[in-house]
Amino acid sequence: MSYFNIDSIKDRTFDAIVIGSGISGGWAAKELTGKGMRTLVLERGRNVQHVTDYPTTLKNPWEFDHLGQMPKAVKDANPIVSRCYAFNEDAAHFFVKDAEHPYVQEKPFDWIRGYQVGGKSLLWARQTQRWSKYDFEGPARDGFAVEWPISYDDIAPWYSYVEKFAGISGNKDGLPQLPDGEFLPPHEQSCVEKYFGEQMAKHYNGARPIIIGRCAHLTKPNQIHYDQGRAQCQNRALCQRGCPYGGYFSSNASTIPWAQRSGKMTLKSDSVVHSILYDEKLGKATGVRVIDANTKEAVEYYAKVIFVNAAALNTNLILLNSKSNRFQNGLGNDSGVLGKYVAFHNYRTSISGEYEGFMDTTTEGIRPNSSYIPRFRNVFKQETDFLRGYAAGFGASRMTYNDRSGMGEDLKNSLAEKKYGNWRVGSHIMGETIPKETNYVALDSQLTDPWGIPQLKISVSYDDNDEKMIKDFHEQLTEMFTKAGFTNIKTNDIPNKAPGLDIHEMGGVRMGKDPKTSMLNKFNQLHACKNVFVTDGACMTSTATQNPSLTYMALTARAADYAVKQLKAKNL
Amino acid sequence: MQRRSAIRNLTMAVGGLMSLPTWASGWTPESIGKVSTLSFSEEGTLAEIVETIIPETTTPGAKSLKVHQFAMRMINDCYGEAAQKGLKDGLATTDIASKLAHGKVFAEIEPAQRLELLKKLANSPDVATKQFVNMIKGLTIQGYQNSEYVMVNIQKYNMAPGFYHGCVPIAKAQGKMEKKTDR
Ligand SMILES: Cc1cc2nc3c(=O)[nH]c(=O)nc-3n(C[C@H](O)[C@H](O)[C@H](O)COP(=O)(O)OP(=O)(O)OC[C@H]3O[C@@H](n4cnc5c(N)ncnc54)[C@H](O)[C@@H]3O)c2cc1C
Ligand code: SF4
Numbered sequence: 001m002s003y004f005n006i007d008s009i010k011d012r013t014f015d016a017i018v019i020g021s022g023i024s025g026g027w028a029a030k031e032l033t034g035k036g037m038r039t040l041v042l043e044r045g046r047n048v049q050h051v052t053d054y055p056t057t058l059k060n061p062w063e064f065d066h067l068g069q070m071p072k073a074v075k076d077a078n079p080i081v082s083r084c085y086a087f088n089e090d091a092a093h094f095f096v097k098d099a100e101h102p103y104v105q106e107k108p109f110d111w112i113r114g115y116q117v118g119g120k121s122l123l124w125a126r127q128t129q130r131w132s133k134y135d136f137e138g139p140a141r142d143g144f145a146v147e148w149p150i151s152y153d154d155i156a157p158w159y160s161y162v163e164k165f166a167g168i169s170g171n172k173d174g175l176p177q178l179p180d181g182e183f184l185p186p187h188e189q190s191c192v193e194k195y196f197g198e199q200m201a202k203h204y205n206g207a208r209p210i211i212i213g214r215c216a217h218l219t220k221p222n223q224i225h226y227d228q229g230r231a232q233c234q235n236r237a238l239c240q241r242g243c244p245y246g247g248y249f250s251s252n253a254s255t256i257p258w259a260q261r262s263g264k265m266t267l268k269s270d271s272v273v274h275s276i277l278y279d280e281k282l283g284k285a286t287g288v289r290v291i292d293a294n295t296k297e298a299v300e301y302y303a304k305v306i307f308v309n310a311a312a313l314n315t316n317l318i319l320l321n322s323k324s325n326r327f328q329n330g331l332g333n334d335s336g337v338l339g340k341y342v343a344f345h346n347y348r349t350s351i352s353g354e355y356e357g358f359m360d361t362t363t364e365g366i367r368p369n370s371s372y373i374p375r376f377r378n379v380f381k382q383e384t385d386f387l388r389g390y391a392a393g394f395g396a397s398r399m400t401y402n403d404r405s406g407m408g409e410d411l412k413n414s415l416a417e418k419k420y421g422n423w424r425v426g427s428h429i430m431g432e433t434i435p436k437e438t439n440y441v442a443l444d445s446q447l448t449d450p451w452g453i454p455q456l457k458i459s460v461s462y463d464d465n466d467e468k469m470i471k472d473f474h475e476q477l478t479e480m481f482t483k484a485g486f487t488n489i490k491t492n493d494i495p496n497k498a499p500g501l502d503i504h505e506m507g508g509v510r511m512g513k514d515p516k517t518s519m520l521n522k523f524n525q526l527h528a529c530k531n532v533f534v535t536d537g538a539c540m541t542s543t544a545t546q547n548p549s550l551t552y553m554a555l556t557a558r559a560a561d562y563a564v565k566q567l568k569a570k571n572l
Numbered sequence: 573m574q575r576r577s578a579i580r581n582l583t584m585a586v587g588g589l590m591s592l593p594t595w596a597s598g599w600t601p602e603s604i605g606k607v608s609t610l611s612f613s614e615e616g617t618l619a620e621i622v623e624t625i626i627p628e629t630t631t632p633g634a635k636s637l638k639v640h641q642f643a644m645r646m647i648n649d650c651y652g653e654a655a656q657k658g659l660k661d662g663l664a665t666t667d668i669a670s671k672l673a674h675g676k677v678f679a680e681i682e683p684a685q686r687l688e689l690l691k692k693l694a695n696s697p698d699v700a701t702k703q704f705v706n707m708i709k710g711l712t713i714q715g716y717q718n719s720e721y722v723m724v725n726i727q728k729y730n731m732a733p734g735f736y737h738g739c740v741p742i743a744k745a746q747g748k749m750e751k752k753t754d755r
Contacts, residue, residue: 062720071649191739235734364745367736408687412626
């Protein structure tokens with residue numbers, strides 16, 4: 001075997017290794033190569049090239065055999081991923097199928113994954129809000145989890161940095177609980193969304209703003225976006241298929257090709273990272289062990305610094321599986337907290353209603369975005385019998401229908417005539433869940449996956465705090481809808497729905513000040529193995545109510561900057 | 573310069589579609605769906621039923637738009653076994669009812685007779701028959717409204733460039749692209 005050949009080892013040695021090519025891994029690749037590091041990006045899934053590997057992106061609705069609906073045989077064979085709203089005929093090829101990548105549900109958990117170059121960045125709904133100081137201060141103020149080792153001020157410049165490159169559209173709303181960013185022009189709110197905002201301003205004294213969503217779309221590109229080869233968003237809202245214009249941010253359209261152009265990146269797809277190699281004598285990680293996804297052969301790669309960006313739960317899995325004499329319970333796990341304090345977002349319930357005003361107006365066209373209700377509960381101080389709070393999506397559009405009665409020519413004529421119903425309004429909860437020791441992931445002691453890697457065992461559930469929050473959401477939103485004059489208000493909780501479909505799982509490798517109770521320091525460095533960085537959702541100490549990916553981007557860029565500085569100073 | 577890169581992106585997209593990677597076709601009905609269990613004559617009956625529901629006038633009707641094939645595909649691939657049985661039974665019932673009333677099967681009676689018969693079946697006291705007509709009617713409307721002909725010529729579907737206006741007087745609205753049909 002050529003493995004032991006010196007040249008081969010040299011060929012397999014890089015300055016940096018990035019595990020995973022999704023939202024956070026793409027940023028690690030861009031930042032590290034941009035700072036001159038020869039970087040190996042390892043991705044377990046297949047390659048997906050921007051544009052050429054988006055097979056459905058230009059298909060018309062009638063070109064899908066089932067108009068988008070998934071065949072029953074597929075749904076029956078894939079009950080978990082089929083519960084995700086975006087698992088449809090046009091994007092199913094970007095989702096992991098249940099049987100291909102098994103895991104153990106100690107408690108029911110719908111784990112939604114995208115294994116390919118770009119990860120879930122192809123599929124995401126692109127909502128991007130900054131955290132505020134109230135979110136970073138949360139655990140310390142309310143006494144749960146552990147204190148964050150960073151504050152809003154530490155990360156604010158990095159939010160700006162990633163926002164400018166990714167392209168975030170939004171309105172400057174001037175809210176303390178949702179800081180403004182570097183925005184491209186905002187999308188428009190519909191008449192009833194605006195009306196709802198005005199009513200809430202009146203009834204709640206400005207404490208419950210209704211704003212337009214902030215999202216990763218090029219509403220008006222800047223030069224930096226054209227330089228990436230991206231163009232203005234065309235409002236198709238077919239984003240989950242991959243966008244030929246690069247109108248929304250994905251690793252495939254943005255960070256990965258940028259890193260490629262530096263000439264410093266080697267991208268290896270179909271490479272499943274098994275574990276991180278630790279050298280006891282050197283006291284640091286030296287590389288990674290990889291299983292070829294197709295041949296199942298093992299090979300090792302080496303680097304001075306390793307970024308773990310496999311998405312929250314897979315990052316936990318890799319660290320748990322990186323065992324050595326020094327770290328018998330997983331890399332860097334002196335504290336024993338690895339895999340614990342997993343949290344997520346509560347997306348379990350929604351509310352809908354109708355509005356009988358604005359009957360002579362409607363919306364026209366398509367908007368890849370909607371309105372947003374920033375958190376208004378317990379923001380500045382504790383007010384309720386549950387901890388933290390929730391944000392909410394909000395949308396209002398005009399219902400249209402055709403008269404479907406009759407048959408024959410009558411029916412045909414009435415189908416050609418669109419009728420307008422009431423406005424339909426709806427809102428869904430995005431609640432903060434509390435990281436707890438009892439919400440954990442671990443390696444299964446028996447079962448392995450087809451690559452010989454232990455299966456991940458997930459034990460995560462809702463708790464009392466979540467139930468109280470759901471109740472409060474129902475009460476508060478019903479009150480708000482009622483004050484706005486909405487009718488036919490209906491709540492829609494599904495109490496036995498498993499967590500996971502929020503696709504915002506976080507934690508397990510949390511940041512913290514104290515190595516005794518956390519895994520990572522304030523620069524996302526393993527306390528006990530300084531040349532390994534974790535900057536995806538696994539690092540999150542708490543979850544806030546915002547969609548998380550923008551924060552992963554900012555943390556990644558910040559950590560990469562620090563890592564390169566430390567390397568240059570010979571500290572790693 | 574900016575325009576050029578947008579256009580380049582688009583031509584690349586079209587080029588990419590010409591040769592689909594193998595994984596991309598992993599979800600076609602050929603690889604997962606069963607072939608239809610309907611016989612040739614059953615398919616013919618279904619075609620006349622959908623045509624009766626939405627007939628040809630100055631514009632095409634459901635049959636020439638192949639809406640019956642869409643309905644068969646949906647029932648076969650997306651609906652359960654009960655619906656598949658409901659389809660077969662419903663087609664048989666339709667022919668029996670036609671023979672009883674007119675001495676001929678459904679495909680052989682006059683269009684006006686077909687319409688009248690289907691309306692009767694839609695209000696039949698037999699739950700299964702009623703459900704059958706409702707299912708086919710629903711699928712006929714769905715297939716027709718989402719057919720290329722209707723979307724392009726009547727609804728003026730246009731994938732891109734798109735736009736969004738949040739508040740337009742209905743009188744001025746173009747009446748197009750308000751609702752996406754494929755999600
Ligand atoms: C339908 C949907 C809607 C969403 N909407 C939003 C939203 O509006 N806003 C928001 O902020 N977030 C949203 N998300 C979540 C968002 O996609 C994730 O937070 C984000 O992609 C996480 O980035 P990541 O880099 O951690 O993981 P990913 O983007 O998932 O990338 C991880 C990569 O690592 C690879 N990998 C895993 N294990 C290994 C291994 N052992 N070896 C090698 N490679 C490995 C994976 O194949 C994958 O490519 C949504 C997600 C989905 C699916
Ligand atoms: S809405 Fe914009 S980003 Fe999404 S597919 Fe359309 S053009 Fe692309």
